[in-house]
Amino acid sequence: MTSGAFITFEGGEGAGKSTQIGRLADALRPARTVTVTREPGGTKRAEAIRAAVLGGLARPHGPFAEALLFSAARIDHLDRLIRPALAGGGVVLCDRFMDSTRAYQGAAGGLDPDTLAALERVVVGPTRPDLTLILDLDPAAGLARARARAGSGAPDRFEGETLAFHARLRAAFRAIAAAEPERCVLIDAAAEPDAVEAAVRAAVAARLPVLAGPLAPDKERGDAA
Ligand SMILES: Nc1ncnc2c1ncn2[C@@H]1O[C@H](COP(=O)(O)OP(=O)(O)OP(=O)(O)O)[C@@H](O)[C@H]1O
Ligand SMILES: [Mg+2]
Structure with a gap:
């Protein structure tokens, strides 16, 4: 059986994570079993927690409560979806993961790094990403993209934060x-x-040689180099 690969996409609001995950999944799918998922969420129980936290439910309780709720969601997501997919030799592409907790609740939210590291140890354990692609963008540009996105409604818990908060995220x-x-x-x-997309493909091919074949240019899709 081929070995699984766990790739996470991180970055601020509107940086292009969802766009690029979709493109990478399309490129890999002819050759590999690909699971596209997201955090917070990814399973029924974790999506319920997502709706509550992004709706602002935990905000009055502070970043530690938010980190605990996201951890509860992450445990379910890892147990029911991510670990089984990896064990079956699949490629898992996850839109946000543990680095978003570090950035949002840690660097931008003020939760101390030791607490975050302890949570990461017990929640993520050995299931750390094989590769993390961090999409780096000026937060003003990212927020403008997110606002212009078709069908975007009222800003969620984090989209509604100040530009200074988003600048701390980028730095984190x-x-x-x-x-x-x-x-x-x-x-x-x-x-x-x-x-x-070309930069994403180059990074994946360089860091995970097992995936380089399906990403080589000049396949039947007629990619540019
Ligand atoms: N490289 C790019 N240049 C310009 N616009 C882009 C680029 N990538 C994505 N977009 C557009 O910007 C918007 C945000 O992109 P996308 O939804 O992929 O970002 P995201 O990082 O997933 O955002 P969020 O954090 O809100 O989930 C979309 O309308 C998308 O079409
Ligand atoms: Mg997205």
């Missing part, structure tokens, strides 16, 4: 990429979608 994601270069690749997300 960049710091994570710098601190863990063996796991993370920082991607310039200001470029046009095709250029971002």
Whole structure:
């Protein structure tokens, strides 16, 4: 059986995570079993927690309560979806994961790093991503993209935060990429979608050689190099 691969996409609001996950999934699917999922959420129980937290339910209780609720969601997501998919040799592409907890509840929310690291140890354990692609974009540009997105309604719990909060998020994601270069690749997300996609493919092929074949250009899809 082929070995599974766990790839997470991180970055601020509107950076292009969902767009690029869809493109990478399309590129890999002819060759591999691909599971596309997201956090918070990904399973029925975790999606219920997502709706509550992004609706602002936990906000009055502070970032520790939010981190605990997201952890509860993450446990269910890992147990019921991510670990079984990886055990079956699948590729799991996850839209946000543990680095979003570090950035949102930690760097931007003020929760201390030791508490976050302890939570990560018990919740994520050995199921750390094989590769994390951090889409880096000026938060003003990202928020403008998110607002312009077709069908976007009222801002959620985090979209409604100040620009200063979003600037702290960006700095946090960049710091994570710098601190863990063996796991993370920082991607310039200001470029046009095709250029971002090329950078994503190059990073995946370089870091996970097992996936390089399906991402090679000049397949029947007629990709540009
Ligand atoms: N490279 C790009 N250049 C310009 N616009 C883009 C680019 N990538 C995505 N977009 C557009 O910006 C909007 C936000 O993109 P997307 O939904 O993929 O971001 P996201 O990171 O998933 O956002 P969120 O954090 O809100 O889930 C969408 O309308 C998308 O079509
Ligand atoms: Mg998205």
